[in-house]
Amino acid sequence: MAYTVGQVARAARVTVRTLHHYDEIGLLRPSGRTPAGYRRYDDADLDRLQLVRYYRELGFPLDEIAQILDDPDADPPAHLRRQHELLSGRIGKLQEMVTAIEHAMEARKLGIQLTPEERFEVFGDYDPDEHAEEVERRWGETEAYRQSQERTGRYSKEDWLRNKAQNEDWGRRFAALMDSGAPAEGPEAMALAEEHRQLINHWWYDCPYEMHTGLADMYVADPRFTAYYDTIRPGMAAYLNVAIHANAITRA
Amino acid sequence: MAYTVGQVARAARVTVRTLHHYDEIGLLRPSGRTPAGYRRYDDADLDRLQLVRYYRELGFPLDEIAQILDDPDADPPAHLRRQHELLSGRIGKLQEMVTAIEHAMEARKLGIQLTPEERFEVFGDYDPDEHAEEVERRWGETEAYRQSQERTGRYSKEDWLRNKAQNEDWGRRFAALMDSGAPAEGPEAMALAEEHRQLINHWWYDCPYEMHTGLADMYVADPRFTAYYDTIRPGMAAYLNVAIHANAITRA
DNA sequence: CTTGACCCTCACGCCGCGTGAGGCGGGAGC
DNA sequence: GCTCCCGCCTCACGCGGCGTGAGGGTCAAG
Numbered sequence: 001m002a003y004t005v006g007q008v009a010r011a012a013r014v015t016v017r018t019l020h021h022y023d024e025i026g027l028l029r030p031s032g033r034t035p036a037g038y039r040r041y042d043d044a045d046l047d048r049l050q051l052v053r054y055y056r057e058l059g060f061p062l063d064e065i066a067q068i069l070d071d072p073d074a075d076p077p078a079h080l081r082r083q084h085e086l087l088s089g090r091i092g093k094l095q096e097m098v099t100a101i102e103h104a105m106e107a108r109k110l111g112i113q114l115t116p117e118e119r120f121e122v123f124g125d126y127d128p129d130e131h132a133e134e135v136e137r138r139w140g141e142t143e144a145y146r147q148s149q150e151r152t153g154r155y156s157k158e159d160w161l162r163n164k165a166q167n168e169d170w171g172r173r174f175a176a177l178m179d180s181g182a183p184a185e186g187p188e189a190m191a192l193a194e195e196h197r198q199l200i201n202h203w204w205y206d207c208p209y210e211m212h213t214g215l216a217d218m219y220v221a222d223p224r225f226t227a228y229y230d231t232i233r234p235g236m237a238a239y240l241n242v243a244i245h246a247n248a249i250t251r252a
Numbered sequence: 253m254a255y256t257v258g259q260v261a262r263a264a265r266v267t268v269r270t271l272h273h274y275d276e277i278g279l280l281r282p283s284g285r286t287p288a289g290y291r292r293y294d295d296a297d298l299d300r301l302q303l304v305r306y307y308r309e310l311g312f313p314l315d316e317i318a319q320i321l322d323d324p325d326a327d328p329p330a331h332l333r334r335q336h337e338l339l340s341g342r343i344g345k346l347q348e349m350v351t352a353i354e355h356a357m358e359a360r361k362l363g364i365q366l367t368p369e370e371r372f373e374v375f376g377d378y379d380p381d382e383h384a385e386e387v388e389r390r391w392g393e394t395e396a397y398r399q400s401q402e403r404t405g406r407y408s409k410e411d412w413l414r415n416k417a418q419n420e421d422w423g424r425r426f427a428a429l430m431d432s433g434a435p436a437e438g439p440e441a442m443a444l445a446e447e448h449r450q451l452i453n454h455w456w457y458d459c460p461y462e463m464h465t466g467l468a469d470m471y472v473a474d475p476r477f478t479a480y481y482d483t484i485r486p487g488m489a490a491y492l493n494v495a496i497h498a499n500a501i502t503r504a
Numbered sequence: 505c506t507t508g509a510c511c512c513t514c515a516c517g518c519c520g521c522g523t524g525a526g527g528c529g530g531g532a533g534c
Numbered sequence: 535g536c537t538c539c540c541g542c543c544t545c546a547c548g549c550g551g552c553g554t555g556a557g558g559g560t561c562a563a564g
Binding site: 001003007008010011012013043046047049050054057077080081083084087088090091094095097098101102104105222223224226227228230231237 | 253255259260262263264265295298299301302306309329332333335336339340342343346347349350353354356357474475476478479480482483489
């Protein structure tokens with residue numbers, strides 16, 4: 001049976017223009033033409049079109065699709081298997097994104113937040129008056145925010161200096177550990193991860209291990225925090241993430 | 253804290269060119285510039301970038317993303333909810349594709365196939381010698397193919413004519429039913445769906461209800477078969493799909 | 505001062521179609 | 535046979551979202 005370009009377009013839910021284009025580039029040529037020049041597509045053409053559309057849906061460029069389809073070793077079962085595999089992978093990736101978003105929603109609900117100096121410099125770029133309103137708008141409803149407000153409200157100038165000094169010292173030692181080539185799951189790295197957690201506990205808010213690992217995931221998922229740590233030392237966010245997870249597992 | 257365009261690009265896994273482009277079109281302008289003209293991005297910029305990338309991943313055009321982000325009513329929790337919803341929908345769609353592929357793999361394994369005349373005209377375009385090799389290559393390993401070969405091998409010329417006549421008669425009556433405006437889940441439609449199943453049973457191979465519904469799904473998922481039925485009457489593939497499913501449920 | 509990495513603007517180009525122009529083909533109705 | 539309307543043809547400009555490279559300035563370390 002043979003079909004016009006319009007019939008094929010409707011059946012396959014593509015445009016006529018798309019089919020013209022595929023013909024032009026040799027990806028899907030109609031098997032025939034009428035004396036008037038009308039394209040005639042047969043069943044094998046429709047077979048091929050379906051494969052093209054599936055690979056397109058998966059994001060393959062057309063020239064690559066042509067290569068795949070013209071591979072003499074690829075038969076129908078092979079295409080089905082490959083597409084199944086690619087789709088499953090894509091779903092897995094999107095599922096990770098969903099998980100990250102659910103995690104962010106959960107974190108917001110439970111009050112997980114980063115320490116203010118992970119967002120703002122305590123001194124230097126940090127201007128409490130400038131940012132207080134934004135911080136309040138974003139985090140004001142959370143338990144962790146309430147805790148850190150209550151806690152930091154009592155800090156003296158010396159407290160802040162000490163806070164900053166301890167944080168920077170921790171950062172220097174952590175970078176040095178990375179430079180030494182020690183593994184992220186090693187005992188030294190885990191010790192520094194534990195120290196990181198205790199600094200949060202001490203200066204900001206209660207931070208149990210589940211919360212600490214939640215923070216660790218944010219460090220790699222969120223460009224802002226990736227950028228913050230990677231400015232101290234390239235690759236730090238990822239390394240710290242591993243160390244925090246390893247630490248939490250060990251102490252569970 | 254402020255970052256250069258390179259730092260941001262690395263942290264967010266995008267290119268510098270992309271960030272230039274976003275600056276150009278006003279989607280994401282750096283909050284500052286050095287006296288030398290270098291872009292300086294701050295934390296709020298990185299926040300916005302993350303949202304931009306998420307919506308891009310979901311296929312939104314940039315101008316639409318700008319509108320969404322500049323909506324005064326949209327706060328962080330609202331963005332998270334929307335993205336969660338969109339991602340879930342997208343996963344659902346991909347999951348359907350996986351299901352369709354698994355179905356096709358399963359169908360192939362169990363030997364579900366379309367009747368030859370749904371692929372080839374018995375007379376007219378049909379040339380057994382021309383297609384036999386392709387049919388054998390594609391379906392030769394299946395139980396249904398074996399059955400139909402065994403069964404049709406015994407047909408006389410009169411059998412083929414009768415086969416064709418019954419099929420065409422069925423098609424005319426089905427099209428007429430559609431023209432009448434009767435619902436696809438109505439008794440008349442279901443009766444014709446049952447007749448369709450019995451024609452397959454009689455002329456080609458055993459076709460239980462589970463197999464019949466599997467065929468019905470292929471009629472709408474595969475452009476070749478959509479085209480075949482829709483040539484008889486526009487919209488027939490979808491209508492028949494519903495009728496077959498309704499019929500199978502009723503008779504279960 | 506030199507060097508190398510990173511930054512700047514400018515600009516051509518690509519992929520995969522969307523859209524429309526101008527004109528021919530085909531079938532149904534009169 | 536003629537007309538009309540829908541569908542087909544080729545041609546071609548254009549778009550979105552960057553990729554790539556040219557030519558030149560900036561910055562920090564040695």
